[in-house]
Amino acid sequence: MDHFGYRQDQLHAEEVPLATIAERVGTPCYVYSRATLERHYRVFDDAFGDWPHHICFSVKANGNLAVLQVLERLGAGFDIVSMGELDRVLASGGRASDVVFSGVGKSSDEIARALRAGVRILSIESGQELDRVNAAALAANTKAPIAFRINPDVDPKTHPYIATGLRENKFGVSAADALGLYRKADAMAGIEVAGIGCHIGSQLTEVDPFCDALEKVLDLVEALAQNGITLQHLDLGGGVGIRYSDETPPDPKDYVQAMLAILKRRNCDLSVTLEPGRAIAGNAGILLSRVEYLKPGPSKDFVIVDAAMNDLLRPALYQAWHEVVAVDRRRNCEMRECDIVGPVCETGDFIARDRQLAVAPGDLVAVRSVGAYGFVMASNYNARPRPAEVMVDGDQLYVVRQREQTADLFSTETLLP
Numbered sequence: 001m002d003h004f005g006y007r008q009d010q011l012h013a014e015e016v017p018l019a020t021i022a023e024r025v026g027t028p029c030y031v032y033s034r035a036t037l038e039r040h041y042r043v044f045d046d047a048f049g050d051w052p053h054h055i056c057f058s059v060k061a062n063g064n065l066a067v068l069q070v071l072e073r074l075g076a077g078f079d080i081v082s083m084g085e086l087d088r089v090l091a092s093g094g095r096a097s098d099v100v101f102s103g104v105g106k107s108s109d110e111i112a113r114a115l116r117a118g119v120r121i122l123s124i125e126s127g128q129e130l131d132r133v134n135a136a137a138l139a140a141n142t143k144a145p146i147a148f149r150i151n152p153d154v155d156p157k158t159h160p161y162i163a164t165g166l167r168e169n170k171f172g173v174s175a176a177d178a179l180g181l182y183r184k185a186d187a188m189a190g191i192e193v194a195g196i197g198c199h200i201g202s203q204l205t206e207v208d209p210f211c212d213a214l215e216k217v218l219d220l221v222e223a224l225a226q227n228g229i230t231l232q233h234l235d236l237g238g239g240v241g242i243r244y245s246d247e248t249p250p251d252p253k254d255y256v257q258a259m260l261a262i263l264k265r266r267n268c269d270l271s272v273t274l275e276p277g278r279a280i281a282g283n284a285g286i287l288l289s290r291v292e293y294l295k296p297g298p299s300k301d302f303v304i305v306d307a308a309m310n311d312l313l314r315p316a317l318y319q320a321w322h323e324v325v326a327v328d329r330r331r332n333c334e335m336r337e338c339d340i341v342g343p344v345c346e347t348g349d350f351i352a353r354d355r356q357l358a359v360a361p362g363d364l365v366a367v368r369s370v371g372a373y374g375f376v377m378a379s380n381y382n383a384r385p386r387p388a389e390v391m392v393d394g395d396q397l398y399v400v401r402q403r404e405q406t407a408d409l410f411s412t413e414t415l416l417p
């Protein structure tokens with residue numbers, strides 16, 4: 001469910017026509033719907049009832065300050081993977097004490113900074129990282145609250161680049177190593193053992209892998225208890241998928257209820273943290289772009305638009321499928337079979353392939369479901385300034401990020417003397 005829909009054949013974001021946004025802000029431009037973000041957050045939050053829980057939005061999915069602010073006001077915490085993301089959370093009004101710090105390669109500086117800031121928990125992914133966190137905590141005269149991220153070795157059945165919970169992936173510690181690591185951590189003066197977690201992948205469309213992962217993590221929770229190590233938090237990561245075309249991902253409510261049913265059956269009453277990114281932001285954003293040219297080809301036609309792979313990388317990186325629609329459905333032009341491509345000098349620069357679209361040069365198109373892993377992956381390839389970002393709230397529109405200027409692109413470069 002999202003709040004992008006047609007009224008009198010004109011695509012709107014909530015109550016604002018996308019054509020109005022294009023006129024005011026230009027294209028390409030990301031447009032987010034506040035009501036959609038809020039709705040998706042609440043579905044997760046409400047599903048827990050009175051079970052103690054934290055919904056920590058995954059900042060890497062969409063780090064725009066206004067997006068974080070909207071979620072923060074609903075009570076969200078945040079899952080971060082870098083100090084840049086911590087700075088974003090703080091700049092948006094969030095608190096470090098609501099932050100989970102994940103990531104397989106935290107630097108010493110990042111660990112020290114996270115401890116100073118007072119993050120709620122550091123998710124640890126290796127024995128060497130444990131040593132580093134302990135040393136940093138001792139140097140800062142404090143105790144680091146930690147959880148180990150378990151790699152439960154389950155197949156999330158998703159794109160290989162976003163599968164993270166298989167034995168061969170770089171993430172987490174194996175169940176076999178976990179007990180020894182917890183024992184070691186429990187004896188360290190700089191470590192406070194607080195929790196356990198996993199995150200098995202992204203864009204999961206089935207509940208079963210989540211269930212399998214949870215059962216394996218709970219086996220460990222029980223083994224730890226038998227060894228006198230009790231935990232407070234259970235972090236199940238993110239990963240709930242969304243509908244891009246005809247996928248049938250679990251409803252977040254059903255997903256949460258499936259998790260709670262397992263916890264109850266196994267008499268586990270730990271507080272639960274979730275780290276959804278895509279399921280909250282994915283369908284809350286579109287990319288608005290203008291058609292530059294129609295270029296007939298010998299085997300198919302090309303619709304050349306002003307958005308490119310530098311603005312939206314997912315099609316090129318993951319062969320991701322995004323729906324592309326005409327903003328004005330009244331336009332009376334010929335439906336053509338086409339690839340929708342950008343101006344970047346790469347054959348991999350496509351937004352969508354083999355589509356039916358009725359548009360003419362100058363028309364607006366909307367690329368749907370790009371609110372997660374959209375702008376955050378934008379680059380300046382081909383010296384293209386990154387697009388503007390707009391938040392719509394009812395009948396109001398706010399430019400929450402100005403369009404980059406080309407001078408911004410080389411402002412930190414210098415010529416030789």
Ligand SMILES: *Cc1c(COP(=O)(O)O)cnc(C)c1O
Pocket residue numbers: 058060061079102103199201202203237238239240275276277278279372
């Ligand atoms: C990427 C990531 C998430 C968010 O994943 P989604 O599929 O967007 O929900 C959560 N936790 C960790 C540790 C991640 O790396």
